Amino acid sequence: MKKRIMAFYAAVIIVLVCCAGCAKKDSSSQPDMTALETDGNVSGNANSVVNESNVNSGEEQKSGKYVQTEMKGEITISTMYNMEFLTTAAENFMRKYPDVKVTVNESIELSDSDVNGADKMEQYRTGLNTKIMSGKAEDIIFTQQLPIKKYMDMGAFEDLSSYIETDPDINNENYFMNVIESARDKDGHLYIVPYKANFEVISFEKELLSGEDYFKGKDSLRFSEAIEYAKQKMEQTNKKNTYLTLLGRDGYVYSLVRENFNSLIDYNGKKANIASSKYVEWLKNAKEFDNKGYFNPPGLDFYNTKYYFVLNSDFDVQAAFYNLSPGGNCQGKPVADSEGNVYTSSSNFIGISSSSKNKEIAWEFIKYVLSDEIQSHPSLSTVGTAVNRKGFNTLVERCLKFYTDGTNQQISFDDYKNLLEQWVNQINKCDLSDPTITDYFGEEQKKFFDGKQTAEQTVNNLQNKITQYLKE
Amino acid sequence: MKCIKRDNLPLLMLGVSFLGFIVFYLFPFLFSFSYALIDNPIRKEFVGIRNFTELFENEYFMLGLKNTIMFIVISIPLNMALSLITAVLVNRKNRFNRWVSLVFLIPLVIPSAATAFFWQNIFGIHGVLNKFISLFGIAGKDWMQNDTGLVIMVIIFIWKNIGYNMALFVSGLHNIPEQYYECASVEGAGALWKFRKITMVYLAPTSFLVLIMSFVNSFKVFKEIYIMTGQYPPDGLYMLQHYMNNMFLSLNYSKLVSAVYILTVVIVLVVACLFRVERKASENLRF
Amino acid sequence: MERKKYKKIIVKVLIIILVIIYIMPLLVTITNSFMSQGEVNEHYSTVGNILHPGDKFVEMHLIPNMVSFKQYWGLLFESPVYLNMFWNSVKIALPVVIGNLIVSSMAAYGFTVLKFKGKEFLFFIYIIVMLLPLQVTLMPNYLMADWLNIKDSYLAIILPGIFQPFGTFLLRQSMKMIPKSYIESAQTDGAGHFKIFIYIVIPMVKSGLAAAAMLTLIDYWNLIDQAVVFIQNNEKQPLSLFLANINTEQIGVSFAGAVFFAFPILLVLLWGQDFIRDGINLSGVKG
Structure with a gap:
């Protein structure tokens, strides 16, 4: 009796260890794309090309290198907020390929207004992280508000370089390739692609520029230089109700932080260089400017008084409108960081999970989201531009109509489109700054501006908190 | 042969539980340990004990470990003593005690968000406590900061878990047959003698149970502290659970598991010793 | 006999004090649930208004100024x-x-x-x-x-x-x-x-x-x-x-x-x- 039981236990333990080992093997037997990359040009796609059947879906095929995979299977999509164009894309995709099932898993439904955003975000991440770590994540992941760099570093996403290389349709003729490849890291890996571009533009009040051509030779502006120039102009002007910028003291410091983010935070070296930087100066300057009245007081009466803001920040489509419209009266360029890079916001990207079992079909879906049809969809964006050129034109037309509707301003479509195109062409990077870190800056700055701590304390706190975050 | 036939049913009874236990508890236990030996839950490269050695060099892990151990050493004995005392006080089966014990269970049924909100409004910088002492002219401060934060955490832990342990102790006290006490009374024993020689002795199995569950529950107090002070609390409050939670959010399951196992090894050693003690004690009980 | 009575009374008083401490969060939650949303915001906001600029303390009120069932209405009937x-x-x-x-x-x-x-x-x-x-x-x-x-x-x-x-x-x-x-x-x-x-x-x-x-x-x-x-x-x-x-x-x-x-x-x-x-x-x- 006793012997039997011991044997039973032994058998159980052996079975368990085997299972644990098997479970590991299962997920590691998938082709490890990232391991095959040496530089960005290696085609790790060999497996999928070999596995495909010769189903021709009628898509253009140039050199024969790209063959569409058999469109049969199921893909799941993970997104925090659902978006109308995504639902439409899923339905159309399923109609086009009846053997494919697309399921969108959203965390917050469109109608949920009662929900606390921060808590829901955390729950979304808990669920997503569990799935990613157990290798059962959805096939496609939308990157709204995720700390993408962390996910990329841990290998959660699949390298998409090879898909883009071998697909003849993805080229600069049809797409803004500079935007699509903006998330390429220094090793040449491209883990996420955007479905729209969204960037910041800073503009000067034309009247206060007094005719000088500040923009000569510049395709983008650095905030630090621009604000210096704006300060000069403001001190020289004799117009009443002139303020430096609507951004206020918080926006002022924040913009400087953004510009120098890479030198402030050494992500790979896990160091924070805040104490040794000019951050303290920026804080003090902001307070000084506030005391001097450079920033507007709260509560402006736009109806009865004319205000002048020397420097202003706005998002792409809106800034373009104000640049061209006589009523807007400003002139500007996209904002760049200290190294001259123009960023697009990281919340509009899509990635394929590295543990996905249907990567080819997932890629087809992403291609569909990037196609003319979906990129022209009305709900794609009200902030930001499309990455597909035809979709770009449609969107531009729609935005122009939205801004000029009801007014009698005449702005030519070509002018508007060309201006935006010129700006979009400046984008070369994706803003991968960690939202946790930017949140810390916001918190500590608020305490400083509320007078609860000195500038030195703020710097100290940030230095410690961020070091802890990086080094944990 | 008779033996085997007799024992079949209990074996089956245990077997059902054992099967579920293997599937849902033992397997995850072993499986998660295997993750401690690899560097990244997605890439899965074997690195042996590198995770453990790296953890000991990580100053934040050591901080969390130190704080957690301090917290456990202070709050668990305190909690057990207090809950034992209250259990003895509300032991008898009468209406008053029924309601009183219910009151102690209240903290366990209020959602964490509500309790965190409540305590935040008492101990926060604009809280009721500061308002109270400002009446005496003493300046208030944010009590969640370093030196007092740990005290507050202990208070919240005890407040929440006395009810839990009390329920266990009351059950344990009622497992001691009345007849033992009656025998002792007949032989002229006083209340204190009865407490020492009967209650404390026969409470050994239950005390062991309460100890283990206190360990388990001390992990859960994290939730309230997290709601009150966020992912990166002041140094005095930074526990191992914060470290683990941050690792979880960073997709670093391997580090998370390694950290847990270090703590678990310490706890298991302690538990194993106490387990032996409890076994010896209970063997003497059943006559 | 008197001693015994005193003891019992002291014990009961102690218990009642404990009970009050425990029941506070629940009491606050219950009574606050009968306040209107505006009143709740007013009590728990820490930013001063025009009359009293500057930070103010949180006011934890037990008795609502105006009993309103609106919260429950919204809870139970507006969204089933x-x-x-x-x-x-x-x-x-x-x-x-x-x-x-x-x-x-x-x-x-x-x-x-x-x-x-x-x-x-x-x-x-x-x-x-x-x-x-x-x-x-x-x-x-x-x-x-x-x-x-x-x-x-x-x-x-x-x-x-x-x-x-x-x-x-x-x-x-x-x-x-x-x-x-x-x-x-x-x-x-x-x-x-x-x-x-x-x-x-x-x-x-x-x-x-x-x-x-x-x-x-x-x-x-x-x-x-x-x-x-x-x-x-x-x-x-x-x-x-x-x-x-x-x-x-x-x-x-x-x-x-x-x-x-x-x-x-x-x-x-x-x-x-x-x-x-x-x-x-x-x-x-x-x-």
């Missing part, structure tokens, strides 16, 4: 979703409690009656796996649920709950207190294990069963993290998860929600208080 979630919580908690009682009592009986090598070691393992915190076990459980194909249903939460070692642990400690002679005499009388289990052991550990049921219910009523991972569909959420999400802008509704959440459980726990005090009665032992 709350009632739905309530039933979801029941659908999860009830099977777990019942299932756990059955499985654990059987397993505890097995541990008590059987004698085999490694029994204590096995029991030790049962205890150890409970020490793993949730962040660690969540991922392997997810994998297991996926493998068993239950990952999108309540079963992924219910099944691990039924096989939870806590019940086994508690009941075994309770059964340890049953004198051996009791069981042995039944065996010599020719009773099979089934009869012993149902007619002798179970009635004796009523206290332990009540404790196990109550504490398991509390645990699973307050479920959050497992629900986040295993329940995708927003309509299948349990109430605890829903309450954890309440916008801090709408504190008033969350008070009402918390009351709605806590009360049914408190009623059940009140009922259980009597059972927990049913002790082991040895009057059935003959000779």
Whole structure:
């Protein structure tokens, strides 16, 4: 009796260890794309090309290198907020390929207004992280508000370089390739692609520029230089109700932080260089400017008084409108960081999970989201531009109509489109700054501006908190 | 042969539980340990004990470990003593005690968000406590900061878990047959003698149970502290659970598991010793 | 005699003070739930208004200026979703409690009656796996649920709950207190294990069963993290998860929600208080 039981236990333990080992093997037997990359040009796609059947879906095929995979299977999509164009894309995709099932898993439904955003975000991440770590994540992941760099570093996403290389349709003729490849890291890996571009533009009040051509030779502006120039102009002007910028003291410091983010935070070296930087100066300057009245007081009466803001920040489509419209009266360029890079916001990207079992079909879906049809969809964006050129034109037309509707301003479509195109062409990077870190800056700055701590304390706190975050 | 036939049913009874236990508890236990030996839950490269050695060099892990151990050493004995005392006080089966014990269970049924909100409004910088002492002219401060934060955490832990342990102790006290006490009374024993020689002795199995569950529950107090002070609390409050939670959010399951196992090894050693003690004690009980 | 009276009074007063401290959060929650949203915001905001600029202290009021049922109205009638979630919580908690009682009592009986090598070691393992915190076990459980194909249903939460070692642990400690002679005499009388289990052991550990049921219910009523991972569909959420999400802008509704959440459980726990005090009665032992 006793012997039997011991044997039973032994058998159980052996079975368990085997299972644990098997479970590991299962997920590691998938082709490890990232391991095959040496530089960005290696085609790790060999497996999928070999596995495909010769189903021709009628898509253009140039050199024969790209063959569409058999469109049969199921893909799941993970997104925090659902978006109308995504639902439409899923339905159309399923109609086009009846053997494919697309399921969108959203965390917050469109109608949920009662929900606390921060808590829901955390729950979304808990669920997503569990799935990613157990290798059962959805096939496609939308990157709204995720700390993408962390996910990329841990290998959660699949390298998409090879898909883009071998697909003849993805080229600069049809797409803004500079935007699509903006998330390429220094090793040449491209883990996420955007479905729209969204960037910041800073503009000067034309009247206060007094005719000088500040923009000569510049395709983008650095905030630090621009604000210096704006300060000069403001001190020289004799117009009443002139303020430096609507951004206020918080926006002022924040913009400087953004510009120098890479030198402030050494992500790979896990160091924070805040104490040794000019951050303290920026804080003090902001307070000084506030005391001097450079920033507007709260509560402006736009109806009865004319205000002048020397420097202003706005998002792409809106800034373009104000640049061209006589009523807007400003002139500007996209904002760049200290190294001259123009960023697009990281919340509009899509990635394929590295543990996905249907990567080819997932890629087809992403291609569909990037196609003319979906990129022209009305709900794609009200902030930001499309990455597909035809979709770009449609969107531009729609935005122009939205801004000029009801007014009698005449702005030519070509002018508007060309201006935006010129700006979009400046984008070369994706803003991968960690939202946790930017949140810390916001918190500590608020305490400083509320007078609860000195500038030195703020710097100290940030230095410690961020070091802890990086080094944990 | 008779033996085997007799024992079949209990074996089956245990077997059902054992099967579920293997599937849902033992397997995850072993499986998660295997993750401690690899560097990244997605890439899965074997690195042996590198995770453990790296953890000991990580100053934040050591901080969390130190704080957690301090917290456990202070709050668990305190909690057990207090809950034992209250259990003895509300032991008898009468209406008053029924309601009183219910009151102690209240903290366990209020959602964490509500309790965190409540305590935040008492101990926060604009809280009721500061308002109270400002009446005496003493300046208030944010009590969640370093030196007092740990005290507050202990208070919240005890407040929440006395009810839990009390329920266990009351059950344990009622497992001691009345007849033992009656025998002792007949032989002229006083209340204190009865407490020492009967209650404390026969409470050994239950005390062991309460100890283990206190360990388990001390992990859960994290939730309230997290709601009150966020992912990166002041140094005095930074526990191992914060470290683990941050690792979880960073997709670093391997580090998370390694950290847990270090703590678990310490706890298991302690538990194993106490387990032996409890076994010896209970063997003497059943006559 | 007077001394005894004094003692009893002092004890009772102490208990009442403790009770007040404990009941405060619940009282605040209940009374605040009857305040209108505007009043709640006013009391808990820490930013001064025009009359009193600068930071002010939080005011915790017990008596609302104006009793308003609006919060409850909004909770129960404007969105029937709350009632739905309530039933979801029941659908999860009830099977777990019942299932756990059955499985654990059987397993505890097995541990008590059987004698085999490694029994204590096995029991030790049962205890150890409970020490793993949730962040660690969540991922392997997810994998297991996926493998068993239950990952999108309540079963992924219910099944691990039924096989939870806590019940086994508690009941075994309770059964340890049953004198051996009791069981042995039944065996010599020719009773099979089934009869012993149902007619002798179970009635004796009523206290332990009540404790196990109550504490398991509390645990699973307050479920959050497992629900986040295993329940995708927003309509299948349990109430605890829903309450954890309440916008801090709408504190008033969350008070009402918390009351709605806590009360049914408190009623059940009140009922259980009597059972927990049913002790082991040895009057059935003959000779």
